[in-house]
Amino acid sequence: MDDCLLLDAGSGGRASQRLVAQCFLRHFANPLLERLDDAALLEDLRGPLAMSTDSYTVTPLFFPGGSIGSLAVHGTVNDVAMLGARPRYLSCAFILEEGLSLATLERVAADMAQAARAAGVRIVTGDTKVVPRGACDKMFINTTGIGEVFTAPAPSGHNARPGDAVLISGALGDHGLTIMGSRENLSFLTDVASDSAPLNRMIAEVIAAAGQVHVLRDPTRGGLATTLNEIAEQSGVSIDIEEERIPVHEAVKNGCSFLGLDPLYLANEGKCICILPEARAEAALAAMRASPHGAEAARIGTVGNGKPGWVALRTRIGGQRLLGMLEGAQLPRIC
Template structure:
């Protein structure tokens, strides 16, 4: 069998100089070589190595959670990450925001003819590293190759599977007056990192994407604040749009304190230069936790002690007044509305 396998893969893929062609998506030897020498090498685990078209998963004991996502970011590589690490972190976070422990990921790749195999390998290796950091397994997937000019390099779609943490129930409908609004760090890093790379702009020290898996942080939140009401990651539309969604779903008001919202200086300067509001700029490694007042201090302490939560801050309060609206006390002492995002400030950022 070993000798037969060696003959089957007699000519290895040229990862360093090769490019993707249509035979890599045709289901024959080239496809098998791509799977074996690029994908399987990065994602190796006992479930994937069974070699089925799907995955036989161990029994899940908690309430199952499923999330799916499509990743179409441009550029594919950016300061602080790439489409591969983003795909895994984003999927992990979507499951975690359900108050769940992410366990498995399925990933599908749509690759454009002519795409450098070295870039694909780099992206796939990045996915593997991020999956290991998050403690999840990539267990199944699919690869398609489209003609040159029809794929913009690479698209990745993912499905995440997990189980709800014991005793946890979160929902956008559960915010209650008196709850505190906590965010896990500075706003706008990811969106501005993408914009600066895309447009060739330089803002001082260089802005890095915050893309990261947040499931370990969520587990710390749930231990410190077992009655946490809402968990969300403020991705497209940023903090402002996500809080408007929650206010609408829960029929409550939310009052923010502008002075308490962390924004890195280089991000603030970049937003000012481009005429953007950091409250509407996307994040990929930050979360919002809305918790009862009596659990807020313990939750904040736990978040600040956890990876990816060092800059956590209480930034607002849920109110019974003006249900469905988000407002903010400004640095000048006034109050202004924080409305929904009305247009796409930064397209193709995730």
Template sequence: MTAETLLLDYGSGGRASQRLIAELFFKHFDNPYLTAMNDGAVLDIRGPVAMSTDSYTVDPLFFPGGDIGTLAVHGTVNDVAMMGARPAYLSCGFILEEGLPMETLERIVTSMGLAARESGVLIVTGDTKVVPRGCVDKIFINTTGVGEIIADPAPAGDKARPGDVILVSGTMGDHGLTILSHREGLSFATDVASDSAPLARMVERLTYETGSIHVLRDPTRGGLATTLNEIAAQSGMVFTIREEDIPVRESVRSGCSFLGLDPLYLANEGKLICILPADKAQQALEIMRQTQFGGDAAVIGQVLAPGDGPGKAGQVVMQTPLGGHRLLNMLEGEQLPRIC
């Protein structure tokens, strides 16, 4: 590719498109499924599958801890894993703005290839569209993931049961505050970085070694508070959590205090919520802490039947350090636009 910026011709389907595919995407996503150059891929999956799709429009494109490319891979890999599945394949669609520097595009594609290999998945099919300047802001990415379900039964949001324990795999709010601070040129006493990471291997260990997971979910947009509200509503249960047990980095806590934000509503891109029977909680906690991305895992609360404690069905009640209780509601409005 001789052009320094992306031209409309690269989306024409002709020679320029073929050069872009061969010299960029094949270079970094290389595998037999993709390089067969068919319009799709014939996949080798046995048994029930999980499938998820998402689109990524984060601003800025590059940030401490990752970029839009790693986010697109990790986000979809994690969504498939939360279904109790082992992610195997991704599709990838790009909508690119005319004039995007080729250096920027290659940097993103390079990081996507590395993230896919780290996650143990293959990018097997894709699509590229180049649109005139102003029709899209630099680059939008869609990824769809497919994986074989390994949990039996598969975890789901409506399966939380009274007596279950609620765990998180690490600190809350890292990604959301990183995006905001980098976007606005803010700096704090301690640097913050996105937690973007693949969680499939953690899920696989939890699935095989505990055998009793009721709910898995990654608290992305809307953060921990919103995600817990969604699950509580699906299950018709009351969730009680302890504020002092929720892990939050001091740099994130301080930054949120300065900006008037709540870390429990900020996006996370490399953390999960695990809800399972109380007799499996300690084992699950130890498994999380043994894995690469679970060192700060913690037990933060429990599931109650309506009427067995404060709150009504579908509500999340947080116990404060002073011993009081307050409702932790779902996010209203948008704290941070274009977070992922």
């Protein structure tokens, strides 16, 4: 292969075949993908299925704690897992800019393959397009995931009930602040790294330990505050959370203070919100804390029966403020 992509690599001809064989097949190799049919034949799925798709346009492509490749796997794996499902298969589609270094593409593919192995999923079908210089920013990736739902009823943003406990699986804001620091070369954020991680195994342990989970959501774009607003609106409930209980790393607090950002609205890529009956909260917390991705899990609040759709934060000094939904984007291109 050449050192960088040419438009021919997206033509569907020999150049495309060489790219697929020498890069993607080499990293993603498995019997389902290697058939190279127009779709993957999945014969071993049973019962209700969860399916999710997402597109990743993050810049820079590589950042402390991950890359666009690992993020594309983790993000879709986590979305499927939030429905109480075991992710099994992924598709991936690449939109690549002419002139992209093949070494860069190779590195991203290797990151994706490693992330898929760690999550226990297989990439079984995909597509590659190469567009002229300037038509995209280096690389965009779309991944679609599918998995088997193993709990009934499946968790949903519509299922929060007054009296439920609100849990978070770890510290907030790491991913969003990391992307900003990497993009702008902010030296004072060198101690911050993305939390990007696959949560499917931890989620399965939480459901097994708690027995009943009403809501699972990952607070990605818009962060904790926006995601809680979505849940409160969908379920027709209020949610009360306590600032002193919300875990945020000191480096993130300091960085947000300097930059005028609120960690409650920053994106996370390896955290989940879990809402479940009060009596099951301690079992769920114990299961989270037993996972390397949930060591800092905490109970942060309670679902109430106040004004539907309201999310209220009790501050450290005893005051209270409403947390509205993020109107736009604090930081663009974070996933």
